[in-house]
Amino acid sequence: MKHLDINKIKSAIEKTIIFSACLVLAFALLSMSIAHHKVQLNKAKFNEQKINNTLDVYRSNLSQQLAIIASSTIFVDYLNSGEISRNNLLPQFLYQIKNLNTPSIIGMSIEKENNEVIFAMGSRTPYHITLNLCYLNRTLNNEYGLCNETWTLFFNPERLFDSLKKINPDLYDCPSCQAVDLLSSDTLGHFDIEDNTPLIIHAGVKTAQDYSFFYYSALMLITFIGLVFWIRHRIKFIFNKYIATPLAFITSHLKQGLPLEHRKDEIQEFAYLIDQIEQWKKQLETLHEKEKEAEIGKMLKQIVHDIRSPLTAIDVITQELSEVEETKRTIIKSAVDTLKDLANNILSLATQKEKRAGVYVEYAEPVALLLERIISEKRVQISKSIPLSLEIKNAYSLFAKIDHVAFKRVISNMINNALEAIQNQIKAHGDTYHGAIKVTLSESPTHQIQIDIVDNGCGIAPENLEKILQGGVSIGKEDGHGIGLSSSKKMIESFGGSLEVTSHIDEGTTIKLLLPIAPPASWFPSKITLHQNSEVIILDDDKAIHALWDMRFKAVLHDEDHITIQHFYAPELLMQRPLGHPISAIFGLIDYELMNKNITGIDVIKQLHLEKTAILVTSRYENVKVREEASGLGIKILPKNFAAYIDIEILSSATQEIVFIDDDEALTSLWQLAGKTSNKQVHVFNRSSEFTKVIHTFKKDTPIYIDSSLAEEIRGEEFAKGLYDQGFSELYLATGYDADHFKPMPWIKKIVGKNPPF
Structure with missing residues (x-):
């Protein structure tokens, strides 16, 4: 059997690293080369477009001036007069011609149909254009008029180029650039072109030098090379320290028959660390039993307390995935998002000396929707024999500046405490006891957001209530942590609010949360405003949403409003179907997440150019990325739960x-x-x-x-x-x-x- 040398393994690893790095580097260079080529192509197209735009402006200005002169009474009279009358009209005619403020034209002539020259002035050049002068009832009309005269204009190329530079100062003479024929066309504004000679110009467009691509490429390349060397060094270091050196030490000592425990090397360090870990574990167990208020104990118990709810929700909903409705998808996503947010907060907590320093980010959040989300999760978890209700008293548009993750944690803690209090009553009184939890959202008399969480559980004795609010003390729980009320109170106070508890033994507990009212978030639409003679398009894969919007619009629309409602269940149908109104008269209600589609509602809005007249109607309003992308485009976001309550306003279409x-x-x-x-x-x-x-x-x-x-x-x-x-x-x-x-x-x-x- 062939044995491998450790040095050969090290060499093979190093070669593999170098080969992989070269392969990735080659791919990166190829990608940058392709990107640079595309940038140059786009730049060339942009310059060509600017040149064409300049030429179009020049032709448009020239045709307008010629049309004004050719439509004047003096000009028409001059064409229709005999030689003597033309001589009399000549001074006025020359004055009219001088109104042609175009330095690039240095000469002109007018000829009759029989080639008789009735007017000529200036110089002749090889570059000319001959226009048909067609009149119907003394008015220019190329389609039905009689064309008895032609008007030939002679151009000076240098002056023409100067005229173009006045329109676009960035133009410059560029013999190597693409040639453009200024006079190659069948028409010039109101005139048909009878004859013309090519007037070729070679022009380029000055553009600011942009080295950002090269700087970025160089930076990426240097970073990549440095990263490759660093990875190579780290792999060699780790391999030598934790594999090669210990194995060599063990091999040599085993061959010599020397004991390992008396050597001060890596192996002894491993043994020491194992002993230390065992000691720390015993100390932590002792600390957990004796010091419940210690920071590590609180954090571990908080993790268990927070993760229990979303995990249960995921477990229950996953069993029903065969027929998933959007409501259940929303619950699953909410639970998953909660777990992700909790994980991020725990990582942040581990690096901070104080528990709340720099962890939470506060935004203006719709409190009603947050409560509905939380209640939906909790209803899935708790027994159906214990009703959990939510009442919202004209408070759907109330916003509070809070961190939604921390706020969910507070409300979830309160409901869990209420549930445990009711379960204690059921144990004491049997199944004949009927418990209930009610959550109410309203605006307080002091114009604050008020949330009342009421249960008819076992209640808390007055002498224990203050201890519980201070933290670390739990009453009536076999394995209670005593952290729910105390941590929740601190959290609410950090948001500028307050928490009050009223409790009576065997009657229940009422928790009142007060929060300052914040202005609505910038992404939130206060109302839907429609104009008469407009069109509303609704895109959603949920039939229930379409039915809801039909009910809402039916209550406010009248025949004289002339507002059309169009329903679409798939984005491709909306893209293919022509819209019946101009973009400015179309209002969109677009879902963000479209089932089995690889585009989002924001993509649809951008493709239809409805950024100013569409609202994103979605249950993903909590997603920060969705908010930022929509806000960057000026798109408002309406949470789906608000669709039943948002005001709809109809304005007259005053033209x-x-x-x-x-x-x-x-x-x-x-x-x-x-x-x-x-x-x-x-x-x-x-x-x-x-x-x-x-x-x-x-x-x-x-x-x-x-x-x-x-x-x-x-x-x-x-x-x-x-x-x-x-x-x-x-x-x-x-x-x-x-x-x-x-x-x-x-x-x-x-x-x-x-x-x-x-």
């Missing part, structure tokens, strides 16, 4: 009124269409006099958009001044000119473009 005054019927039609899609009522007028006739029907704060160049003697800004003097305050100048084209006009709130600003 915002807007006035648009422009002599271009195509533009006014466009504004009306945009208003319909944005839930705004746009009143359009082609003449200022038309608006003056009905001005009394509009409020003074109605937004009014006015074209500067109206087909009247008065200009738009002058008409706006008259409206300002009458008290109208929301006045906007809708024009194709830049703001610097006008003198300061304090009555104009803002100068905007021709496109609807909504």
Whole structure:
């Protein structure tokens, strides 16, 4: 039989560590390389999008200016006139052409259908674009108008690039960048393009250098290498100290026949530690019997006292897992979460000199829901012959700033004490005795949260009550610890509250807890607000929740509200079905945990873009991660138990009124269409006099958009001044000119473009 040398084993372990480290390192480097490549691709796409956006803005501005000039009366008259009339109109025509504030255009010409040039100015360049001038009733109309003239524009590439840089200062000349043809298109705004030559530009976008990825990668790499060396060192150290060296010592001494007990080495230390552990165990047993108030004894008894309830709940519910309803799932999760929280608290306690230093984290919690959770757990545990009831007197929206784990511990202790007191009475009086425990939540006359826990058990004698509250003394319990009332009293006082006990022998005990009322948590919705002409979508895999919401909405909705209720039991059905209203008119009531689905309610809300109009309805409201994720997105959380009580408010869907005054019927039609899609009522007028006739029907704060160049003697800004003097305050100048084209006009709130600003 071949025997392995201990040194060979050490070498094999070290090689395995190095190989594993290299393998993981290679995978990490590959992952970082892929991530860096994706970052570069995304950066390139972003730059390309910024360039395209700049070009779109330039084309849009150019097309608007050309449309304004081509739609002017002087321009149309010039096209339709003979040579003599055109000469007379030429000064006005040139003035109109000069309004084309585009330095990139250095020349232009207008030709008749027979190639007769009726107007030419500036320089010609190889880069040009020829537009069809099509009119119907003297109005531009590419679809039905007659196209008797063409308008050719000549561009200077350098000036064009300067114009683009004014739109986006981050652009720069980049011969190696992707080429973009500015003039390659079939249309330019309102114009069809008859002919054009390519105008190629090579542009890049300046971006700030971001070295965070490289810093992060370098830090991770250095950390990884250091960790590998540290692990290698620790494994070698542990192996040598606890395996190799002791085995070598034992082997050499056994070969020599020397006794081990007289050597001051690791083996002797092990023997010493074993002896010490036995001594500590005996001392701990003695301490447990003689000193019940010692810290270790209290902690161990507290652990047993706290873990007993959730363990029992898990054991009972697990037997019914064949048909698990959401209510029972909630109980199981609550018990499991409680165990996890208790474990974390115990670990924290072990590192603190004082029992409560830095252990608990206090949040604003809904007391009613915490009590319902606790009562649900306790009902599963206790005998059905002992009723445990909960009464909530108009206190569902009361919040207290507490640690929910510690609060559950206090209430659970109180109920356990009440249960033991009743069981003592049953032992004394037999099965004819009927015990009961009642928990009541209300708002006290002093505007505090009041919790009363009442039982008709054996009661506590007055001379023993004070001792029990001080801790360490238990009356009437065979193995009592005496820690329930005393620790609970300290806990409630740490939350800024108080605990009072009233008890009478053979009558029972009443425990009154008072806590300060805290403002509701930021994630909690005070009410559900719906607007008329809207849609409510309900996503939940529990039919009972759908029935509850139907009952709630049926009580408050009327036919004239025109609110549609849509029910969905699976997220994929909601995703596939088209919604009947715009996002702003949709209100969602979405469950967080969807059975047998790999997405959550928050994922659904994000995919539908309902962060501002949806509420997460869930029993997982206690989960801190769920709260933080929802709060980060601005999503409110409604505990499911509150669904039956939250107020529902219906508001009238008052549509915002807007006035648009422009002599271009195509533009006014466009504004009306945009208003319909944005839930705004746009009143359009082609003449200022038309608006003056009905001005009394509009409020003074109605937004009014006015074209500067109206087909009247008065200009738009002058008409706006008259409206300002009458008290109208929301006045906007809708024009194709830049703001610097006008003198300061304090009555104009803002100068905007021709496109609807909504």
